[in-house]
Amino acid sequence: xxxxxxxxxxxxxxxxxxxxxxxxxxxxxxxxxxxxxxxxxxxxxxxxxxxxxxxxxxxxxxxxxxxxxxxxxxxxxxxxxxxxxxxxxxxxxxxxxxxxxxxxxxxxxxxxxxxxxxxxxxxxxxxxxxxxxxxxxxxxxxxxxxxxxxxxxxxxxxxxxxxxxxxxxxx
Numbered sequence: 776x777x778x779x780x781x782x783x784x785x786x787x788x789x790x791x792x793x794x795x796x797x798x799x800x801x802x803x804x805x806x807x808x809x810x811x812x813x814x815x816x817x818x819x820x821x822x823x824x825x826x827x828x829x830x831x832x833x834x835x836x837x838x839x840x841x842x843x844x845x846x847x848x849x850x851x852x853x854x855x856x857x858x859x860x861x862x863x864x865x866x867x868x869x870x871x872x873x874x875x876x877x878x879x880x881x882x883x884x885x886x887x888x889x890x891x892x893x894x895x896x897x898x899x900x901x902x903x904x905x906x907x908x909x910x911x912x913x914x915x916x917x918x919x920x921x922x923x924x925x926x927x928x929x930x931x932x933x934x935x936x937x938x939x940x941x942x943x944x945x946x
Contacts (some may be wrong), residue, residue: 781884784922788915795879796886803887816884816903824877824910828917831870831911834863835921842927874915881908886934898934 807813838860855863884904891897 780865784871788871788919790828791872791875792879792882793878796883797879798801800886801881803883813884813887813900816881816907817902818903819843824914826873827870828874828914831863831866832917832924834859835867835924836897838863839924841926852869853909864922864925867918867925869918870914871918871922872915874913874918877911878915880909881905881911891899 803813838855841860859881881904883907885901888897888901888904892901
């Protein structure tokens with residue numbers, strides 16, 4: 776029986792993009808309507824997003840190495856604890872959904888600047904929003920890829936919980 780959690784995570788990400796876009800656009804419109812300038816988007820926000828994506832993919836790669844290992848010596852060399860594997864999966868899901876929310880936020884920031892792109896400072900803000908949007912999409916994509924990397928092969932599942940038959944950690 777195929778689990779439906781993969782589709783739910785993708786649907787939740789799409790809903791997150793739409794919801795965060797709508798809320799951010801309304802907030803930015805209200806902010807500008809009150810006579811204030813749009814808030815600046817910092818460049819240093821890209822660093823944590825890139826670092827998060829790399830770390831989640833690295834942790835998922837370690838889990839995938841263990842899951843795909845064929846020899847007992849190779850499996851014991853790369854064996855993550857069940858808590859580490861679970862933490863990697865949770866971090867991957869958080870990256871997928873959190874990145875989707877950031878995509879909506881940065882997309883709203885880009886859209887509000889579209890009407891005045893002829894001004895150089897607005898063009899710079901638009902560029903920051905687009906680059907940040909791409910980085911956030913990278914975080915979300917890394918989360919989805921890491922979830923895929925943490926998946927056990929169908930033939931190695933012995934019950935609905937996805938436990939490996941030869942895994943001593945589950946008893």
